[in-house]
Amino acid sequence: MESGLRSARQQKGLTQLQAAARLGVSQPYYSQLENGTRRVPPHLMEKLLSSFGLSPLTVPLPPLSLDLAPMDPDELAAALANLGYSGFVHLKNKQTLRNPAEVVARALVHSDLDVRIVEGLPWLLATFVELDWQWLVGQCRLLNLQNRLGFLVELARELGKRGGYGLDAVLPLIEASKLAVEGTLCQESVHPAERNWSLKYRRPEAARWNLATTMSVQDLKHAA
Numbered sequence: 001m002e003s004g005l006r007s008a009r010q011q012k013g014l015t016q017l018q019a020a021a022r023l024g025v026s027q028p029y030y031s032q033l034e035n036g037t038r039r040v041p042p043h044l045m046e047k048l049l050s051s052f053g054l055s056p057l058t059v060p061l062p063p064l065s066l067d068l069a070p071m072d073p074d075e076l077a078a079a080l081a082n083l084g085y086s087g088f089v090h091l092k093n094k095q096t097l098r099n100p101a102e103v104v105a106r107a108l109v110h111s112d113l114d115v116r117i118v119e120g121l122p123w124l125l126a127t128f129v130e131l132d133w134q135w136l137v138g139q140c141r142l143l144n145l146q147n148r149l150g151f152l153v154e155l156a157r158e159l160g161k162r163g164g165y166g167l168d169a170v171l172p173l174i175e176a177s178k179l180a181v182e183g184t185l186c187q188e189s190v191h192p193a194e195r196n197w198s199l200k201y202r203r204p205e206a207a208r209w210n211l212a213t214t215m216s217v218q219d220l221k222h223a224a
Contacts, residue, residue: 008052036060071106087222113186125156
């Protein structure tokens with residue numbers, strides 16, 4: 001898949017050598033950034049944004065993998081802040097630019113994750129609705145995370161009604177491989193009594209995706 005960096009460079013009419021000169025790096029180094037074999041480091045993030053009008057969606061994604069590791073929770077919170085989420089605005093910094101699709105995948109792979117981070121994911125999906133869904137759905141299928149993703153898309157779609165976003169076309173991609181097994185929304189170690197309470201009082205959307213969670217749009221305090 002052609003990287004977003006390549007597309008951005010070509011739209012500017014630049015060769016790799018010219019793009020590398022703008023960033024102050026060598027052409028081979030730039031080539032690694034463009035083909036995704038090297039991550040965009042923090043000190044180049046602002047240059048890329050200003051030089052190419054780079055969207056986070058253009059940051060190259062890693063190959064689909066059965067071994068995708070969860071991102072450190074502190075890094076997840078900072079990544080959400082850098083992408084514009086107000087819930088962690090105090091953590092905004094100049095860390096490595098992250099593609100929103102990768103942030104979602106590396107969050108959902110957690111067995112247990114701070115609910116405040118999970119609450120930021122529907123906002124991320126609604127804000128970056130044009131992300132690489134083929135990659136995200138494919139990665140979630142590999143790791144059996146499609147139910148978690150499907151539920152978050154439902155919440156994002158509800159958020160989207162307020163902001164003009166449309167996610168209706170995404171759900172069928174996920175529903176085709178929905179899992180029958182009951183799970184949680186990154187809360188696997190929750191006490192059985194609490195899990196049963198969530199099953200009893202969950203919304204229809206959570207039941208549809210076989211998740212023990214009572215999360216709703218009303219809980220997403222920073223998603224407005």
